[in-house]
Amino acid sequence: MKLSVWTYEGPPHVGALRVATAMKGLHYVLHAPQGDTYADLLFTMIERRNHRPPVTYTTFQARDLGADTAQLFKTACLAAHDRFRPQAMIVGASCTAELIQDDPGGMAETMGLPVPVIPLDLPSYQRKENFGADETLFQLVRALARPMDRSAHVTCNLIGPTALGFRHRDDITELTALLGDMGIGVNVCAPYGATPQDLTRLGAAHFNVLMYPETGEAACRWMERELGQPYTRTVPIGVGATRDFLGEVAALTGRSLALDESRLRLPWYSASVDSTYLTGKRVFIFGDGTHVASAARIARDEMGFEVAGLGCYNREQARMIRALARDYGVEALITEDYLEVEARIAELAPEMILGTQMERHIGKRLGIPCAVISAPVHVQDFPARYSPQMGIEGANVIFDTWVHPLVMGLEEHLLTMFREDFEFHDDAGASHHGGAATPRVADPAPAPAEAPDTGGEVIWLDEAERELRKVPFFVRGKARRNTETYASERGLTRIGLDTLYDAKAHYAR
Amino acid sequence: MTDPAPATGCRDVPVLAERGQHEVFCGLTGIIWLHRKIQDAFFLVVGSRTCAHLLQSAAGVMIFAEPRFGTAILEETDLAGLADAQEELEREVDRLLSRRPDIRQLFLVGSCPSEVIKLDLSRAAERLSARHAPKVRVLNYSGSGIETTFTEGEDACLAAMVPALPDTDRRQLILVGALPDVVEDQALDLLSKLGIEDVAVLPARHADSGLAIGPNTVFALTQPFLGGTLAALERRGARHIPAPFPFGEEGTTAWLTAVAREFGVDQAHFDAVTAAPRARAARAVAQAAEGLRDRSVFFFPDSQLEIPLARFLTRECGMRAIEVGAPYIHRAVVGPELDLLDRGPQLAEGQDVERQLDRCRDARPDLTVCGLGLANPLEAEGLATKWAIELVFTPVHFYEQAGDLAGLFSRPLRRRAALRLEAAE
Numbered sequence: 001m002k003l004s005v006w007t008y009e010g011p012p013h014v015g016a017l018r019v020a021t022a023m024k025g026l027h028y029v030l031h032a033p034q035g036d037t038y039a040d041l042l043f044t045m046i047e048r049r050n051h052r053p054p055v056t057y058t059t060f061q062a063r064d065l066g067a068d069t070a071q072l073f074k075t076a077c078l079a080a081h082d083r084f085r086p087q088a089m090i091v092g093a094s095c096t097a098e099l100i101q102d103d104p105g106g107m108a109e110t111m112g113l114p115v116p117v118i119p120l121d122l123p124s125y126q127r128k129e130n131f132g133a134d135e136t137l138f139q140l141v142r143a144l145a146r147p148m149d150r151s152a153h154v155t156c157n158l159i160g161p162t163a164l165g166f167r168h169r170d171d172i173t174e175l176t177a178l179l180g181d182m183g184i185g186v187n188v189c190a191p192y193g194a195t196p197q198d199l200t201r202l203g204a205a206h207f208n209v210l211m212y213p214e215t216g217e218a219a220c221r222w223m224e225r226e227l228g229q230p231y232t233r234t235v236p237i238g239v240g241a242t243r244d245f246l247g248e249v250a251a252l253t254g255r256s257l258a259l260d261e262s263r264l265r266l267p268w269y270s271a272s273v274d275s276t277y278l279t280g281k282r283v284f285i286f287g288d289g290t291h292v293a294s295a296a297r298i299a300r301d302e303m304g305f306e307v308a309g310l311g312c313y314n315r316e317q318a319r320m321i322r323a324l325a326r327d328y329g330v331e332a333l334i335t336e337d338y339l340e341v342e343a344r345i346a347e348l349a350p351e352m353i354l355g356t357q358m359e360r361h362i363g364k365r366l367g368i369p370c371a372v373i374s375a376p377v378h379v380q381d382f383p384a385r386y387s388p389q390m391g392i393e394g395a396n397v398i399f400d401t402w403v404h405p406l407v408m409g410l411e412e413h414l415l416t417m418f419r420e421d422f423e424f425h426d427d428a429g430a431s432h433h434g435g436a437a438t439p440r441v442a443d444p445a446p447a448p449a450e451a452p453d454t455g456g457e458v459i460w461l462d463e464a465e466r467e468l469r470k471v472p473f474f475v476r477g478k479a480r481r482n483t484e485t486y487a488s489e490r491g492l493t494r495i496g497l498d499t500l501y502d503a504k505a506h507y508a509r
Numbered sequence: 510m511t512d513p514a515p516a517t518g519c520r521d522v523p524v525l526a527e528r529g530q531h532e533v534f535c536g537l538t539g540i541i542w543l544h545r546k547i548q549d550a551f552f553l554v555v556g557s558r559t560c561a562h563l564l565q566s567a568a569g570v571m572i573f574a575e576p577r578f579g580t581a582i583l584e585e586t587d588l589a590g591l592a593d594a595q596e597e598l599e600r601e602v603d604r605l606l607s608r609r610p611d612i613r614q615l616f617l618v619g620s621c622p623s624e625v626i627k628l629d630l631s632r633a634a635e636r637l638s639a640r641h642a643p644k645v646r647v648l649n650y651s652g653s654g655i656e657t658t659f660t661e662g663e664d665a666c667l668a669a670m671v672p673a674l675p676d677t678d679r680r681q682l683i684l685v686g687a688l689p690d691v692v693e694d695q696a697l698d699l700l701s702k703l704g705i706e707d708v709a710v711l712p713a714r715h716a717d718s719g720l721a722i723g724p725n726t727v728f729a730l731t732q733p734f735l736g737g738t739l740a741a742l743e744r745r746g747a748r749h750i751p752a753p754f755p756f757g758e759e760g761t762t763a764w765l766t767a768v769a770r771e772f773g774v775d776q777a778h779f780d781a782v783t784a785a786p787r788a789r790a791a792r793a794v795a796q797a798a799e800g801l802r803d804r805s806v807f808f809f810p811d812s813q814l815e816i817p818l819a820r821f822l823t824r825e826c827g828m829r830a831i832e833v834g835a836p837y838i839h840r841a842v843v844g845p846e847l848d849l850l851d852r853g854p855q856l857a858e859g860q861d862v863e864r865q866l867d868r869c870r871d872a873r874p875d876l877t878v879c880g881l882g883l884a885n886p887l888e889a890e891g892l893a894t895k896w897a898i899e900l901v902f903t904p905v906h907f908y909e910q911a912g913d914l915a916g917l918f919s920r921p922l923r924r925r926a927a928l929r930l931e932a933a934e
Binding site for chain 2: 001002003004005006007009010011013014033034035036037038039040041042044045048049050051052056057058059060061062064065076079083094095096099100124125126128
């Protein structure tokens with residue numbers, strides 16, 4: 001048993017739902033108790049879909065337990081087929097149905113439905129959402145794709161984008177255009193927008209583009225083995241990665257690399273003097289393995305940040321992330337416990353966080369600017385506007401998204417710097433909201449610079465504490481930590497002005 | 510006491526009972542408002558990753574505010590050897606209580622997985638209670654989807670609290686049902702003005718509220734989904750005051766009338782106390798219900814609030830109900846509501862969501878009250894919807910909220926009329 005308040009990933013059947021909802025002409029019959037239909041609202045509300053997910057839940061209740069649930073499953077299967085007339089169906093169990101052992105796959109097989117029925121075996125008590133999506137796509141591809149002649153023109157499949165995927169919708173558009181510029185067409189994009197019939201044509205592509213390893217790697221591996229289709233290893237998020245990706249595509253296809261950089265603005269924006277203050281900013285990166293790895297490269301090589309720490313919540317990517325962390329000289333954090341993430345962030349005191357919805361809230365609590373780079377995300381990260389992460393426009397989007405919270409941070413810093421100013425002090429109120437400025441009341445005389453002895457703990461004397469408050473808020477945490485380390489290493493129990501500046505000089509870079 | 514105008518009544522009309530896919534929440538969802546109401550309680554769900562995911566999806570941003578609920582997620586090993594489950598649970602609870610010393614009541618909440626593997630949470634609750642007494646009391650109830658639908662989770666929780674209440678012989682009134690604090694205070698104020706002073710509330714805001722029960726206790730429900738709690742209270746010798754529910758001006762007056770009659774409040778005093786808020790409520794409803802008159806409404810089952818709300822919308826806002834679906838119709842509880850609801854709408858209990866959608870599409874109602882899984886898809890089909898969950902979270906009971914309640918239903922229609930998204934001609 002493990003106590004949990006927040007989970008980065010849902011159960012594996014939600015992954016299967018993401019594949020089913022991404023596709024058309026496919027129907028999912030899920031053996032699940034009443035209440036599991038809550039997952040529908042992830043799609044209708046967070047992703048704002050205008051149709052119900054193509055899922056029939058058996059919604060059994062206590063009174064059905066026993067032999068009845070099996071009958072219920074069969075009835076639901078037949079009714080779903082009659083009503084929706086799908087090209088193929090997937091069937092499976094949620095965590096509760098897994099315990100009652102009705103075997104949806106076996107039952108569906110005996111029913112003789114006139115379309116392919118693909119059973120899913122998703123171990124709910126061991127695996128999670130991303131595994132569910134990856135496995136579902138793999139089973140669909142394995143059941144439907146067949147070897148066939150390659151298309152006359154060079155084409156590829158886009159593999160991995162799903163419903164509820166972070167920016168999957170626009171990444172598809174961006175990537176399709178990038179490949180189009182090299183004269184490469186898209187054969188099938190799956191599961192997003194594909195039908196089961198489309199999956200039978202997967203074999204016509206010359207190679208596969210693995211967009212998201214979390215949700216498409218098993219299918220790509222199978223197609224490499226069974227259909228002889230190589231797949232791309234680089235995920236084109238960031239300028240360097242996009243170039244490497246196209247290089248990989250060129251090598252796979254024999255075509256010359258073509259990249260239209262006329263709309264690419266990240267390199268110049270990052271080189272312009274306004275960005276100088278980004279240099280060496282300490283960032284902490286957390287999310288799914290793929291987005292974290294991409295973000296780390298952009299952060300260090302394209303934005304000039306210092307990667308202070310990184311990690312991921314999906315164990316499937318742990319090995320890759322650990323290796324990456326070694327490259328960056330930091331310790332990897334592989335966990336699905338947000339309290340551990342929060343503790344690590346507090347310990348590292350970064351100047352910026354790149355993470356998920358959860359890290360956004362941790363950032364809010366700790367007063368650290370944050371930008372979202374990975375699922376899980378809330379409704380605001382399924383935007384109406386075009387905002388890919390991949391390719392040329394993705395790089396532009398990423399530059400803006402990451403810099404915005406910092407620019408606001410700088411504004412806040414300026415306000416703090418001039419806090420002692422006669423017009424900008426704390427009690428003045430906002431000048432642009434029509435409030436009349438209140439004159440500043442003089443600070444009371446400082447308390448005697450003697451603080452109680454806290455026994456071993458390093459304590460801050462009043463003058464040093466006040467000086468520390470003049471340090472810009474986004475480096476204040478680091479300054480405090482450095483000074484305390486400096487003091488305790490030297491056996492000092494009190495921090496005065498001198499200690500503060502000694503430490504500053506010691507850590508000057 | 511003036512009784513509401515006589516109506517032909519729906520109490521004995523046949524109900525369409527359906528069995529098929531239910532598009533509803535399970536009882537675990539009740540935790541989201543109960544933990545706000547009971548300020549020293551923690552709700553520990555014993556379940557799967559699905560349960561944890563449901564709670565975080567339903568709780569939205571609340572999840573980031575150090576909520577007093579969590580899920581002990583069952584793992585492979587818990588399923589293999591059931592003997593360990595009790596120890597595992599004890600370990601997790603010890604950790605939790607040492608981290609949150611402010612917790613005085615701990616609810617072990619059963620889920621589908623814990624019910625199916627027959628994990629004995631009542632024994633666990635007893636053992637843990639003994640271990641952490643007297644500081645923390647540990648209770649248990651089931652919020653599983655196989656047993657409870659949405660608001661029935663609150664019913665199960667309150668019913669579990671009743672046997673643990675101390676005895677009293679006091680002549681007192683208990684208001685039963687978790688209400689937003691502001692609404693609860695308004696209700697207590699009205700009752701006090703009527704001269705009814707010894708009033709308690711279940712659930713109380715704190716463990717040490719002094720809530721007790723006995724043969725001289727009478728109680729009134731403020732929510733229609735409390736059938737199990739009603740039975741538990743009757744088993745303790747308390748007596749139920751049947752009444753319509755305090756939605757709208759008429760509902761609130763009828764509810765207060767039933768209580769006032771029980772306590773022998775004279776008519777003149779009753780009128781003096783209620784006249785001003787009644788008039789205010791009627792005015793607010795008339796204003797907010799503009800645009801609802803003669804429009805049709807279709808209810809999908811969700812919270813058991815559907816029947817009282819249909820009564821309010823048809824009688825006070827002039828709407829026409831086509832179908833009123835409820836997950837469960839408890840006649841002893843909603844009988845007085847059914848008496849007031851005019852014959853006409855199809856009453857439906859349970860659900861086959863696909864067939865119900867067919868009926869809804871055929872009827873083309875002006876407003877469809879449904880869950881969030883159906884709302885956007887129906888909007889995309891051109892049907893105006895009001896998502897039902899808001900009716901449980903928002904203050905909607907008693908006089909001062911009557912206008913807001915009507916407003917919740919008229920807003921979607923006003924918005925539809927306001928949007929001009931087609932190209933100008």
